[in-house]
Amino acid sequence: MKLSRRTMLAGLVATSPAAAIGAAMDYVIAPVAVADGIWMVAGADEPILTHNGGAIANIAILSTPAGTVLVDCGPSLRYGQALKAAAERLTGKPVIRVYITHVHPDHGMGIAAFDPAIVAALPGTIADIARDGRGFSDAMYRLLGDWMRGTEVVPPGISIASEREDFGGRTLRLLPLSGHSSADLAVLDEQTGLLIGGDLLFHNRAPSTPTADLTRWRESLSTLAALQHKGAIPGHGPFDLTGTEAIRQTRDWIDWLEGALGDAVRSGLDMVEAGQIAIPARFAVMAAARYEVQRSVSHLYPALEARFLPRIDGTAR
């Protein structure tokens, strides 16, 4: 019974690290002050992995006279609960509003920890969650297992229709943009001039493109660049003190990516080879670059082939 003994051993090996992970399954919420009354909780600059529990997106905590405001709330029920507790401890005020910047699950599945009546998102994001939320949820459970326990897909209760929201004198400007997804919310704090860019902004972390429209993304970056803002909290990567570097880097990456993948199609590379193209040295500062190039090949290559490869059926010799 060589086989069954090996199977039993494999079972033992598989069980012990899982138990260790189970014991350590608590999210650490570590807010860092980035402006007067605004904190950033930094996500890991990594793919969604078991060891980071999916906590890869940046979260913003704002203290207003009316209460605590959150921009994005993480990947899971457990993250949302930990975030709510940490934010309320920090500000001494209850969370009264949670904005969801866009549909992606690393930013919004923590809604499960809040009353949907205080959660606000763009109409397009609410429609995206209604259509794709279940699929994203399945993917998160598959990747993260027990981290996701109890997390349900909850639609935001408030559809954002105004350009501003006032919280007892602290006014936030709400910018309805798109390009990283079909609806991307950016938030500008008028008191400090701090911009919260959601995933329109990546900083020292390669942008991801699963639902991207690169032309609209560029337009949105131009809109952000024209704001008279100060620092910027990107969706992923460290706080951008200048407010312009994350915009520049994100635009530089998507311009390069679209050009390079178009060149790959016109050069006759298949998708595997296109995922191996050289990444320019200036992007060495960007985490997860190769990983995101290979994901982007999957997202963008078929449309580029349809654009650049000529029709050959029915052509006379």
Added chain:
Amino acid sequence: MRRHIVMTILLAVAPVPASARAPYPDDPLQSPMWTAHATTIFGDDPVRFDARVKLSFPQIAENQRSFPVALDARGLEGVKRMVVLADLNPIPIAIDYRPLAAAPYVATRIKLDQRTPVRGAVQLANGQWLVSGGWVDAAGGGCSAPPLSRVRGDWADHLGEMRGEAWPTGEAGTARLRVTIRHPMDTGFVANIPTYNIEELSVKSASGETMADMEIWASVAEDPAITIMPHAAPGDALTVDARDSNGRDYIAHLLVARLSALPEAPTP
């Protein structure tokens, strides 16, 4: 796990008498389906695992409906057959390719129905099979989800649209040919949609010589994209001829470009 063991034992014992089965080497991937697939594909031919068979794929299966795979055996002489398969797919073989007058290279995209070993197997003129591959982690359902064109409802509007181009390569007398064909590639695992897939594709020279010939299975992704390397020179005419399981023919003509592709392909 236990079910796999039972299955392996059944497959190993039941269908083939032990005496008739070739002694396959231990599978480095420890796949529960290794012996079954080896029996079907390799029969009594000698088999060994060999790193000169290069099977490349991305580090992440971003889309289980369409996973890029490239099988490169240009480091070997006398390759007569190349098979791309995923052990745990319900339709394990994706492509069975004969590079008759072509460098032994084939790339395409396949469906993944679950986490599975993905392999390249190459048969040499002396009958020997050389195999390599690796495990690919994937979300489930690549074979049992309806094709996107079925969901959109426009598959018939674009059926048979072919795109492609051929370029000379750094190797004299060898061209790189890429062809895409719009086709739903129905696996038969979606309710009320019977199997419907491209099942044959060949490339012929101007004189009618078959340079490349492959069987294609429904585990190849929707809208198949194929890359091969026929022995053709700049300006040579090539004919791509495919047929689907309803007997529909897909024919395209193209010329190998005069200029080689830029930038250079990366060395994997």
